[in-house]
Amino acid sequence: MLSSQTSLAADATSTGADLYYRNQLDQGTFLIQRCASCERSIFYPRMICPHCGSDQLKWFAPTGRGTVYSTTVVRRKPEQGGDYNVALIDLEEGVRMMSRVEGVAPTDVTIGMPVQAQVADSDEGKLVVFNPTKA
Numbered sequence: 001m002l003s004s005q006t007s008l009a010a011d012a013t014s015t016g017a018d019l020y021y022r023n024q025l026d027q028g029t030f031l032i033q034r035c036a037s038c039e040r041s042i043f044y045p046r047m048i049c050p051h052c053g054s055d056q057l058k059w060f061a062p063t064g065r066g067t068v069y070s071t072t073v074v075r076r077k078p079e080q081g082g083d084y085n086v087a088l089i090d091l092e093e094g095v096r097m098m099s100r101v102e103g104v105a106p107t108d109v110t111i112g113m114p115v116q117a118q119v120a121d122s123d124e125g126k127l128v129v130f131n132p133t134k135a
């Protein structure tokens, strides 16, 4: 019994980190975490550091500066909104996140392109997207 209670508690707390992230995002604030023990940055939000196992995780606002690690064009009919970009972005804090690059044609997004994070509205609520940075 004890072990099943323990795992339930762990599930509840990991949902807590996700919920906090979403609530902040809904207010227009993009936050990631940093481990106070090993000082590495963490994304996606969680309760336990994936690098060292510490639970001393602190929220902070990243600079939002990143570079495109990989990019894909997802084909979609024009009446469904047209093609869009899906990209993996490396933030300068050292975390990688799935997002999309806006402000340029989906096919013009290139690997290594410098980008800047921005909180945008979508059908599913606020989300973090990226725009190309002027060199």
Ligand SMILES: [Zn+2]
Residues within 6 Å of the ligand: 035, 036, 037, 038, 039, 040, 049, 050, 051, 052, 053, 054
């Ligand atoms: Zn750590």
